[in-house]
Amino acid sequence: MNNLNGKTAVVTGAASGIGLALAKHAAAQGMNVVMADIDETALSNAAADLNVPADRLLTVPTDVRHASAIKHLADASYAKFGAVHLLFNNAGVALARTTWEHTADDWQWVLQVNLMSVVHGISEFLPRMQAQGGAAHVVNTASVAGFVSYPGMAAYNVSKHGVVTLSETLHTELQLTQSPVQVHLLCPAWGPTGIGNAQRNRPADVAQTVLPTEGLSAQLNKRIGKAIASGQLTADDMATATFDALRENRFYIIPHRNINTAIEERAQNILQQRNPEMPR
Numbered sequence: 001m002n003n004l005n006g007k008t009a010v011v012t013g014a015a016s017g018i019g020l021a022l023a024k025h026a027a028a029q030g031m032n033v034v035m036a037d038i039d040e041t042a043l044s045n046a047a048a049d050l051n052v053p054a055d056r057l058l059t060v061p062t063d064v065r066h067a068s069a070i071k072h073l074a075d076a077s078y079a080k081f082g083a084v085h086l087l088f089n090n091a092g093v094a095l096a097r098t099t100w101e102h103t104a105d106d107w108q109w110v111l112q113v114n115l116m117s118v119v120h121g122i123s124e125f126l127p128r129m130q131a132q133g134g135a136a137h138v139v140n141t142a143s144v145a146g147f148v149s150y151p152g153m154a155a156y157n158v159s160k161h162g163v164v165t166l167s168e169t170l171h172t173e174l175q176l177t178q179s180p181v182q183v184h185l186l187c188p189a190w191g192p193t194g195i196g197n198a199q200r201n202r203p204a205d206v207a208q209t210v211l212p213t214e215g216l217s218a219q220l221n222k223r224i225g226k227a228i229a230s231g232q233l234t235a236d237d238m239a240t241a242t243f244d245a246l247r248e249n250r251f252y253i254i255p256h257r258n259i260n261t262a263i264e265e266r267a268q269n270i271l272q273q274r275n276p277e278m279p280r
Contacts, residue, residue: 002247004026004029004030004031004085004086005029005030005031006030006031006032007031007032007083007085007086008031008032008033008034008077008081008082008083008084008085008086009022009023009026009031009032009033009034009084009085009086009087009088010034010036010073010074010077010084010086010087010088010125011023011026011033011034011035011036011088011090012036012037012062012064012073012088012089012090012091012117012121013036013037013064013090013091013092013141014035014036014037014043014046014090015035015037015039015042015043015045015046016037016039016042016046017235018090018141018186018188018235018238018239019035019037019088019090019091020046020049020235021234021235021236021238021239022088022090022139022239022242023035023046023050024050024236024239025239025240025242025243026086027050027051027052027056027057029243031056031085031086032056032057032058032080032081033050033052033056033057033058034057034058034059034060034073034076034077034080034081034084035047035050035057035058035059035060036059036060036061036062036064036073036091037061037062037091038061038062038063038064038091038201038203039200039201040061043059043061044059047059058076058077058080058081060072060073060076060077063203064091064112064113064117064120064121065109065112065113065116065117065203066120067120067123067124070117070120070121070123070124071120071124073124074124074125074128078128082132083129083132083134084125084128084129084132084136085129085134085135085136085137086136086137086139086246087121087125087126087129087136087137087138087139088139088141089117089118089121089122089138089139089140089141090139090141090186091113091114091117091141092113092114092141092143093109093110093113093114093199093201093202094110094153094156095110095153095155095156095199096152096153096217096220096221097152097217097220097221098151098152098154098216098217098220099154101217102154102155103209105206105207105208105209106155106206106209107155108206109202109203109206110155110156110159111155111158111159111162112206113159114156114159114160114162114163115158115159115162115163115166118140118163118166118167119166121138121140122138122166122170125138126138126181129181130179130180130181133180134180135180135181135182136180136181136182137181137182137183137184137246138170138181138182138183138184139183139184139185139186139242139246139253140163140166140167140183140184140185140186141163141186141188142160142163142164142167142185142186142187143156143160143163143187143188143189144187144188144189144254144256144259144262144263145157145160145161146160146161146162146163146164146187147164147187147259147262147263147266148259148262148263148266148279149266149276149279150279151220151278152216152217152220152221152223160187163185164185164187167183167184167185167251168185170183171183171185171251182249182251183251184242184245184246184250184251184252184253185251185252185253186238186241186242186245186253187252187253187254188233188238188254188255188256189233189255189256189259190256232256233255233256237255238255241253241255261280262279262280265277265279265280266279
């Protein structure tokens, strides 16, 4: 899809980070933009920052954990613009602690936002995108944590592995049915996108737990925080890589190419039946 002018993009997690960068890139190419986020204030500020005329912009406060909220987002998008050509299932959250210190609420929150929101997005938007006719694209945001398993991030790793296999499965199914809709998989690594502070928007019904101030969880949390802060690629870099892949009709979008070594090492460990190693 080369000419995006006048077409419509829907972005979840659009108030910050990669989501906001994707919305800005879409707007710069003349697209109508639907921005969805759980943080209404941040969403309003981000929409103003986009500087897009009101007839090309729609903001929809959305708790992506819930199928009903994603249905409302799809209904609102089609009611205003009549079609959706780019769907970015991008909303994501993260936390860091040892696997045994993850609470049931931790698991529920992370899996609902990172994995089930993608499931709901596909269920609500894909049939409509197929029915509208013409080329359209779905971009699911996973992570390099969908290919390697970082200590201290069990729920996050599980959720992102899920998005990877979900997207690969969907890609094959769309090919088998000769669908005009294509799916793409965005897998960024560490970067200063704001996901390290995701708990700021954690809903009350999945109660927050206090992170230990000492021990392995505290050490892992500091290590991951440093890795995020020191990321060499920005959210804008990741959005640029995504739109490049759309033009190339490329499924895998891995902006941080230095992660290839860790992916190859994990694959070799599996093939050679060696024990897992610490990802580099």
